[in-house]
Amino acid sequence: MDAITADDVHKSYGSIKAVDGISFKVQKGEVYSFLGPNGAGKTTTVEMLEGLRKADRGEIRVLGEEPWHEASKLGRTVGVMPQDFRFIERITSREAIRYYCSLFSVRDKTKELLSLVDLEEVQNVQFQNLSGGQKQKLGICLALINDPELIFLDEPTTGLDPKARRKIWDLIRKLKDEGKTVILTTHYLEEAEMLADRVAIMDHGKIIAEGSPGEIINRMGKGRKLTVPYGEKLQEYLSKDLKLDCNRTGDSISVSIHSNKDVINILDFAEKNGIELTSLSLKEDTLEDIFVDLIAEKEGTS
Numbered sequence: 001m002d003a004i005t006a007d008d009v010h011k012s013y014g015s016i017k018a019v020d021g022i023s024f025k026v027q028k029g030e031v032y033s034f035l036g037p038n039g040a041g042k043t044t045t046v047e048m049l050e051g052l053r054k055a056d057r058g059e060i061r062v063l064g065e066e067p068w069h070e071a072s073k074l075g076r077t078v079g080v081m082p083q084d085f086r087f088i089e090r091i092t093s094r095e096a097i098r099y100y101c102s103l104f105s106v107r108d109k110t111k112e113l114l115s116l117v118d119l120e121e122v123q124n125v126q127f128q129n130l131s132g133g134q135k136q137k138l139g140i141c142l143a144l145i146n147d148p149e150l151i152f153l154d155e156p157t158t159g160l161d162p163k164a165r166r167k168i169w170d171l172i173r174k175l176k177d178e179g180k181t182v183i184l185t186t187h188y189l190e191e192a193e194m195l196a197d198r199v200a201i202m203d204h205g206k207i208i209a210e211g212s213p214g215e216i217i218n219r220m221g222k223g224r225k226l227t228v229p230y231g232e233k234l235q236e237y238l239s240k241d242l243k244l245d246c247n248r249t250g251d252s253i254s255v256s257i258h259s260n261k262d263v264i265n266i267l268d269f270a271e272k273n274g275i276e277l278t279s280l281s282l283k284e285d286t287l288e289d290i291f292v293d294l295i296a297e298k299e300g301t302s
C-alpha cells in the first residue's frame with residue numbers, strides 16, 4: 001500500500017519554480033530518499049508532504065490524507081525532523097523531550113529516547129550549548145515522540161561525525177525493521193545507496209532519476225572504471241590506441257573499460273613499456289558517480 005502519492009505537484013516562489021511538476025509514490029515500509037544539489041526543491045517537497053506548505057497545483061496524499069488540510073490529523077501518525085532543526089535556547093534535552101511527550105499525551109519516554117541517540121551525557125545541557133550534531137540528534141528524538149508510522153528526516157546526518165552518523169544509520173535501519181516508512185533527504189550519496197530502497201534525484205524542481213540505487217546504477221552507470229597512475233605515454237595509449245574514455249585527476253587517470261580484455265591490454269602495455277603501476281583499482285560506478293554526471297550534464301559542464 002502507498003504511504004505517499006504525489007501527482008504533478010508544483011510550487012513557485014515568485015518566479016522561482018521550486019518544485020516543477022513532480023510525481024512519485026512511496027510504499028509503506030520503504031526508505032525513500034530525496035537527493036539533489038542545493039536549491040533543487042527537496043525541502044519544499046517534503047514540507048508540502050508534511051502539510052507545512054501548500055502546493056500551487058497537483059495532488060498529494062499522505063497516509064490517505066491531503067496534508068495541507070489534514071495537517072493536525074496527520075500530526076498524530078507522522079514525525080518530522082526539519083532541516084536546520086532549532087529549539088528554545090535555554091531548554092535542556094531532557095526538558096525538551098519531556099515537554100514533547102506531554103504535548104503528544106504519551107508516557108514519558110525521556111530515558112529511552114536519550115539512550116536511543118546517545119544523548120544521556122548531555123541531557124541537562126541547554127539547547128544553545130549542545131554541539132551541532134547533538135542538536136540534530138535531539139531533533140530526531142523529537143520526531144519519534146509519537147511513535148510515528150511515517151518519519152521525515154531532512155538532512156539528519158549533515159555535520160555529524162562518522163560515529164554519530166553510523167548511529168543514525170542504525171536508527172534508520174531499526175525504524176525500517178519496525179515497518180515504518182522513512183523519507184530521508186541527504187547530500188551523502190553513499191548514505192542513500194546504503195539505506196534507501198528507492199531514491200529520487202531532484203534538480204531544478206524536477207525528478208530527473210528515480211528507482212532503487214541498483215536500478216539507477218544499472219540503467220545509467222557507465223560500467224567499470226580502472227584507475228591507474230598518470231603518465232603521458234599511458235594516457236596516449238588509452239585514448240588514442242584503445243579509444244577509451246579517460247579522465248585525469250591529479251596523479252591518476254580513470255578510464256572507463258568495456259571488457260576484461262581492456263584491462264589485460266593496459267597491463268600488457270605497462271609491462272612492455274616499463275611503466276610501474278604503483279596503484280591500480282577497478283570499480284563499478286557508484287550512485288555518487290552517476291549523480292555527479294547527471295547534475296553536470298544538466299549544468300552543461302560535461
Ligand SMILES: Nc1ncnc2c1ncn2[C@@H]1O[C@H](COP(=O)(O)OP(=O)(O)OP(=O)(O)O)[C@@H](O)[C@H]1O
Pocket residue numbers: 013016017018036037038039040041042043044045083
Ligand atoms: N519561502 C521561500 N521563499 C522564497 N524562495 C524559497 C522559499 N523556500 C525555498 N525557496 C527557494 O526554492 C528553491 C528550492 O529550495 P529548497 O529549500 O526546497 O531546496 P533544497 O533542495 O532543500 O536545497 P538544500 O539542499 O540547500 O537544502 C530554492 O531556490 C530556494 O531559494
Ligand SMILES: [Mg+2]
Pocket residue numbers: 042043044083154
Ligand atoms: Mg533542503
